[in-house]
Amino acid sequence: MKRRSFMKYLMSLPVLGGALKPSGASASKARPATGPKQHIVVIGAGAFGGWTALNLLRQGARVTLVDAIEAGNALSSSGGETRVIRHAYEQRIYVDMVVRALELWKESDKRWGTHLFHQKGVLFMGQERQFIDAATVHMEAAGVEIEIIQGSEISRRYPQMNPENLRWAVYEPDAGYLMARLATMAVRDAFIAEGGNFQLVTAKPGPVNNGEMGALQLHTGGSLTADQYVFACGPWLKELFPEVLGDLIKVTRQELYFFRPPASQREAFNQDLPVWAEVGSPFYYGIPGYNGEFKIGDDTRGPEVDPTTQSRAPTASGIAAVRAFMEYRFPPMKGAEMVDSRVCQYSESKDYNFIVDRHPAAENAWLVGGGSGHGFKHGPALGELIAGQVLGNRKPEATFMLSRFASLDTTHS
Ligand SMILES: Cc1cc2nc3c(=O)[nH]c(=O)nc-3n(C[C@H](O)[C@H](O)[C@H](O)COP(=O)(O)OP(=O)(O)OC[C@H]3O[C@@H](n4cnc5c(N)ncnc54)[C@H](O)[C@@H]3O)c2cc1C
Numbered sequence: 001m002k003r004r005s006f007m008k009y010l011m012s013l014p015v016l017g018g019a020l021k022p023s024g025a026s027a028s029k030a031r032p033a034t035g036p037k038q039h040i041v042v043i044g045a046g047a048f049g050g051w052t053a054l055n056l057l058r059q060g061a062r063v064t065l066v067d068a069i070e071a072g073n074a075l076s077s078s079g080g081e082t083r084v085i086r087h088a089y090e091q092r093i094y095v096d097m098v099v100r101a102l103e104l105w106k107e108s109d110k111r112w113g114t115h116l117f118h119q120k121g122v123l124f125m126g127q128e129r130q131f132i133d134a135a136t137v138h139m140e141a142a143g144v145e146i147e148i149i150q151g152s153e154i155s156r157r158y159p160q161m162n163p164e165n166l167r168w169a170v171y172e173p174d175a176g177y178l179m180a181r182l183a184t185m186a187v188r189d190a191f192i193a194e195g196g197n198f199q200l201v202t203a204k205p206g207p208v209n210n211g212e213m214g215a216l217q218l219h220t221g222g223s224l225t226a227d228q229y230v231f232a233c234g235p236w237l238k239e240l241f242p243e244v245l246g247d248l249i250k251v252t253r254q255e256l257y258f259f260r261p262p263a264s265q266r267e268a269f270n271q272d273l274p275v276w277a278e279v280g281s282p283f284y285y286g287i288p289g290y291n292g293e294f295k296i297g298d299d300t301r302g303p304e305v306d307p308t309t310q311s312r313a314p315t316a317s318g319i320a321a322v323r324a325f326m327e328y329r330f331p332p333m334k335g336a337e338m339v340d341s342r343v344c345q346y347s348e349s350k351d352y353n354f355i356v357d358r359h360p361a362a363e364n365a366w367l368v369g370g371g372s373g374h375g376f377k378h379g380p381a382l383g384e385l386i387a388g389q390v391l392g393n394r395k396p397e398a399t400f401m402l403s404r405f406a407s408l409d410t411t412h413s
Pocket residue numbers: 043044045046047048049050066067068069070071072073075076077078079082083084085201202203204232233234235236237254255256297344345346368369370371372373374375376377378
């Protein structure tokens with residue numbers, strides 16, 4: 001949606017009365033501390049919804065969390081085994097969020113007796129300096145430990161790699177990878193253990209009248225009423241709210257591949273190589289070692305798809321492209337057997353930033369999504385932020401508000 005049409009849509013909404021209303025604490029439905037607990041329904045138990053529900057509960061609300069399939073199900077964006085957690089970002093807000101999220105991931109591992117965070121180190125590398133220069137400034141300012149590795153030193157440190165065309169690398173010793181599906185299920189389990197109500201049900205938004213959303217319609221034929229509703233439906237969010245998000249989020253097809261390193265190289269790849277990413281176009285990344293496999297993905301956005309019906313089989317062209325890159329950058333992987341694959345989807349917002357805001361026409365409904373291929377790691381910090389906003393204890397974050405799209409004058413490419 002171009003700036004003018006998005007603004008026109010916002011202005012046409014009765015709740016706004018022709019002016020963009022800030023979704024700040026003053027507009028919140030937060031109850032006084034002494035009153036009855038506010039009841040909030042969170043729709044979607046993925047990384048965003050699960051952590052939001054858990055934080056709402058911990059911040060004093062009565063919470064129902066619903067999911068159409070299951071927490072971390074295979075179709076969802078939080079499914080699959082692993083996700084990268086790194087601090088290297090060009091925007092300071094995400095660096096700070098990762099610092100907080102990592103603290104909370106570690107704390108959760110201790111509290112739950114789990115091993116969701118694996119501190120394997122992360123190596124970002126590339127040719128152009130633009131990304132790393134910006135990220136380095138932010139990481140240093142945020143107190144993140146990093147090591148800059150110059151081109152010639154890369155192959156000395158990582159003999160598994162062909163350093164051709166790599167001019168720089170930055171290593172984060174404190175970063176690594178997270179167990180995705182297991183973490184999403186662990187959050188659900190903690191939510192239930194701490195008193196949350198979890199239900200497996202498909203929910204449709206209720207009717208919007210006079211600036212408020214009414215009861216959710218459930219696939220069972222029943223309905224569910226609450227004080228506030230938080231829709232964290234991942235790649236399904238835009239089909240629930242096409243009038244608000246239709247042109248602001250793209251759901252794109254993403255393929256992942258898993259190779260088994262040759263026997264003579266298993267230690268070199270499974271143990272000695274950190275999580276890595278090569279910044280550029282295409283943008284490849286990988287997680288070596290989990291389950292004895294070398295996971296590799298291409299971050300380039302694929303074609304738009306329907307998350308319910310898209311094929312989950314990898315394409316021959318995708319396999320050929322990733323193999324060609326892998327054998328060039330990691331020569332000992334030549335001829336390695338592909339042992340598995342996975343097809344998922346990004347919910348790519350128009351500017352790559354998350355969406356956390358009220359529905360423009362319903363003060364008691366929140367839209368949460370736009371993970372844009374980098375949201376998983378932020379779950380604990382984002383859940384804290386969203387819960388604070390929904391309960392009226394925290395100011396809205398401008399980077400995540402819908403009104404930011406009004407100032408974007410680009411088409412979604
Ligand atoms: C291939 C791939 C690689 C990625 N790599 C990384 C990475 O390395 N690091 C990183 O930080 N992030 C990564 N991400 C991004 C990250 O995984 C996502 O941003 C994050 O998981 C999004 O979580 P979510 O809760 O928004 O969506 P989801 O996990 O999709 O959760 C949405 C949930 O809502 C439920 N739902 C939908 N509609 C309804 C309804 N009507 N009623 C009830 N329930 C409903 C669904 O069943 C689902 O469980 C990657 C994503 C992909 C696809």
